[in-house]
Amino acid sequence: MAKSKTTVLLSWIGGNDLSKVESGASTLLNGGAIASTLANCEFDEVELLYNYPQENVDPYLTWLSALTKSKVSARYVEMTSPTNFDEIYKAAHALIRSQQGKHHDISFLLSPGTPAMQAVWILLGKTACDATFYESSIEQGVRKVDIPFALAAEYLPAARKIDEIKLTDISMSRVPINAAFESIITRNPTMEMLKNRAQVLADRNVPVLIYGETGTGKELFARAIHNASKRSNKPFIALNCGAIPSELVDSILFGHVKGAFTGAVDDKKGVFDDAHGGTLFLDEFGELTPPTQIRLLRVLQEGTFLPVGGNKERKVDVRIITATHQNLFDLVSKGSFREDLFYRVAVGVLNLPPIREREGDLLLLAEHLIRELKEAEPSLQDKKLSISAKNFIVKQSWRGNVRELHSTLMRAFLWAANNLIEQTDIEEAMFTSKPQVSGLMSHDIAEGVDIKGLMDDLAKEYIMRALAYTGQNKKKAARLLGLKNYQTLNNWMEKYHLQ
Known part of the structure; x- marks a missing residue:
């Protein structure tokens, strides 16, 4: 056998x-x-x-x-x-x-x-x-x-x-240090209006809150605002709040002194110190826990903070730009985000649209990326998009926005056998699903199953997916889930203790 x-x-x-x-x-x-x-x-x-x-x-x-x-x-x-x-x-x-x-x-x-x-x-x-x-x-x-x-x-x-630095910068959609408003590639009227508003905000030393789905260019706008401001010759520090381990948040934000906790063998500055005189960009701002929100509010109100384990306050001059894909006002109404902190950071507000709503920009962005790839890999200078590839690109929803568009075009650019990148090359470069048996459906009935528990798991899973897909918009999420209204969704969320 x-x-x-x-x-x-x-x-x-x-x-x-x-x-x-x-x-x-x-x-x-x-x-x-x-x-x-x-x-x-x-x-x-x-x-x-x-x-x-x-x-x-x-x-x-x-x-x-x-x-x-x-x-x-x-x-x-x-x-x-x-x-x-x-x-x-x-x-x-x-x-x-x-x-x-x-x-x-x-x-x-x-x-x-x-x-x-x-x-x-x-x-x-x-x-x-x-x-x-x-x-x-x-x-x-x-x-x-x-x-x-x-x-x-x-x-x-x-x-x-292959020139790994250039290609990695492109594949990760890294924002150039010298990013300016000219770096924001668009011919869409809404985006042009947002660029104009951002330029006005750049001249004023006020906090800015940037809304937008993943991959819509939030850090690019933040960089451009900083570089066009009077702080342009000072540091720009970017921090993804959603990637910070909870026990390290305070240390990363405010620094710590030697001996403050196990492993603190030396004094260490936090990002507020690093950004002194310049701009601190806090991405995924809605992920911060309530205790951290309180400490952050104090820094914004008084310009002072206390390092972890320290007993002497430090004064700091930092402009704050925050970004999130979540509806902070909705989080405020639910009590998971402080109202006073929301109004402190939401002075200048920019709401970036997804690229599927930026009419006229898809092909502009695609052609721009192809030019960048040619510069990164000179041996592939003759590659270009066919008419069929362009038509296909325009018809896609690009839920991952510019980031998804970039990664897909980069794969197609590298793997296409001919210099003319066809629709089939783009299709092959897009990750598509294969049918599979879900873990929820693979239980052995002979051993008995907890059908109520399985139904609960299924409901929780798809509620969280719908909320993530719609950027925490309950009305849209309820519609995707086939529920009558967002209040029904609220009831389901309360039932399963979902935030």
């Missing part, structure tokens, strides 16, 4: 995986990309790579191992940068080699880690082994993704020599 294959999931550990657990996730479904994948799909073993401090990773591994039947293993990778293609390739390839020859069925989880890590998984999954690819997100859940193009193994050495 043939020996059945051992199913193995390979993945990098992402910062979001760690932060979800550190913030108190109690189930696999709300514990980040890796945990959600294990909740929906069964694997015999899980092999993880990470470049985070051991003290941050150990609690996560303990939590994950306790909630899954899979055997969980992890290895630390020494890297100079999480975007260094060569270092990522060596680490991932070594992990794959350790699995080969063991009669294993290998899958890669693409979601955690940097775009460079994702690109290397695809390269290796198409050349070094026959792998299955998975993605996990709040918006679309866990799904197998079909990457239909083929790669020759000979491409790997060349891929490792």
Whole structure:
């Protein structure tokens, strides 16, 4: 009788995986990309790579191992940068080699880690082994993704020599340090109006709140405002509040003194110190906990703060620009966000539209990115988009906005066999779902099932997905879920204790 294959999931550990657990996730479904994948799909073993401090990773591994039947293993990778293609390739390839020859069925989880890590998984999954690819997100859940193009193994050495810095900057949609309002590519009237308003705000030393879905250009606007302001020769410090472990928030924001807590071997400045005289950009601002909101309000009101473990206040001069995809006013009405802090930061407000609502901008952005890619990789100077590719691009919804458009076009640009990038190249570069049996549907009826519990899990999962997809807009989320109104959705959320 043939020996059945051992199913193995390979993945990098992402910062979001760690932060979800550190913030108190109690189930696999709300514990980040890796945990959600294990909740929906069964694997015999899980092999993880990470470049985070051991003290941050150990609690996560303990939590994950306790909630899954899979055997969980992890290895630390020494890297100079999480975007260094060569270092990522060596680490991932070594992990794959350790699995080969063991009669294993290998899958890669693409979601955690940097775009460079994702690109290397695809390269290796198409050349070094026959792998299955998975993605996990709040918006679309866990799904197998079909990457239909083929790669020759000979491409790997060349891929490792591509100008990694330029391509990584493009793939991550990094905002240039010298970003100006001219850097905001648009011909859309609404965007032009927002650029004009942002220029007015740049001349005034007031807080700015920027709303917008992921990938709409919130940091680009923040950079442009700073660079056009009187603070342009001072620091611009960007911080993603949603990626900060809860126990480190105060230290990262305000710094700490030596001995303030275990591991505080020296005095360390926080981002308020780093941004003194300049601008502090707080992305995912709605993720801050109420205690942190109180301390932040004091800094904004009085311009002073106390480092963790310190007894001497520091004075700071910082302009605050905040950004979020959440409806803060809705959070205020629910009591999860302080009203006084909301009005303190929402002096100048910019609401950035998704690119699907920016008429005339899709092709403009696509052509601009192709020009950037040609500059980054001169050997591909002759590549361009066909008419069919352009028509296809315009018809897509691009739920990930500019970020999704960028990553899709970058894959199509690199993998297209001919100089003319066709519609099929764009289609192949877009990750598409494969039908799969959900973890909710895979229980053995012979062993009995908790049907009420399964129905509750299903309801909670899709409520959270709908809220994430609509940017926490309850009215739209209720419509997507087939509920009569947002009050009905509120009742469901209260029933399942969802925030």
